[in-house]
Amino acid sequence: MAITAADVMKLRKATGAGMMDCKKALTDADGDFDGAIQIIREKGKLVASKRSDREASEGVALAKVSDDNKFGAIVVLNCETDFVAKNDDFVKTTASFAEKAIEGKPADLDGLKAIELDGRTIADHVTEQTGVIGEKIELSFFAKIEAEYVIGYIHPGNKLATLVGFNKGGFDAQVAKDVAMQVAAMSPVAVDKQNVSQEVIDKELEIAKEKFRQEGKPEAMLDKIAQGSLNKFFKESTLLNQAFVKDNKQTVKDYLASVDKDLTVTEFVRFALSE
Incomplete structure (x- = not known):
């Protein structure tokens, strides 16, 4: 049957695949829309398999x-090239996964991958994007914070994101x-300091002792x-x-106390690509 431009555009909107890929899928499926979607999905699985070692x-x-600032999430979607990472559609795809993380509040990364988005799991969407883009695409990181007040920050360029939880709300969001x-x-x-693991403490002490030992300090000291x-x-x-980076004459603890004597940080998450 004849494949119209409207058919191609409809499939492209549904899958994100390129015009030629959509036309070929519709042709191979004899114009069947659902069949064409399945062909594109299968292509994604094939490409994902071929690029799994990349x-x-x-x-x-x-x-x-x-919206109530009680829950926050960081989601990281990886690809092979910076060119793809800067693509608006790739960023929007990642944002849609983050939105689903806020809605579903999954327990972990596997839980996030299992959440449904437009009738398919997020894991399936990732596989499909692999076929559409032609690069290895991987949903690699998910972290969450639940607290009385949560703030998120994305550094320009979308390579670094943080979440911070506070013990109370009702203060200036700029803080x-x-x-x-x-x-x-x-x-x-x-x-x-009480949140630093004993493993890290022991490692820091050993590094310091070895440093001073090499400098000739007495073993007893x-x-x-x-x-x-x-x-x-x-x-x-x-x-x-x-x-505090904006005023190094005070600590972060001092800065928070100047806003509210009881205000403090309960936890934080930081993720940076290529560090």
Whole structure:
């Protein structure tokens, strides 16, 4: 049967595939719309299989927060090239996954992949996009925060995203954004020193002791000197104790206290591509 331009456009809108791919799929399916969609999906599976060993190190990292600011999510969709990552449709696809994460509040990445979007799972959408784009596409990261107040920040370029949860709301949103940008810029390892894992502490102490040992410090003094280095590490690498980037005369903890003496950060998530 004759394939019209309207048929091609309808299939293109439904799948995101190129004009020629849509026309070929409709031709192969003898004009059957559902059959053409299935052909495009199968192509995606084939391309995904062929490119499974490729490295998808580029992509988009987006943070999204619910309307009531009680729940936030970071979603990362990877691809092979920066050219694809900067494509508006690719960014919109990632944004649609993030929106579904806010709606569905999945427990983990597998839960996000299982959520339905337009009658198909997000995992199926990813496979289809692999066929449409011709690159390895991978939904690689999902994280969430639930708190009394959650803020998200996306650094220009969509390569870095953060989420920060606070113990209360009712304060200026710019304050929350300042802290989210602090997390983006300074990459803290934990909220406060009590949140740093013992594994990290032990590693920092061992690095410090070895450093001072190489400098010829007496063995009996190493533990005490290393403790001083650990305290410096806490100051530089835990969010609340870091110097506030917009005013390094105060810490982030001091900045929050100047807004509300009881205001603090409960948790944060930071994801950066190619770091």
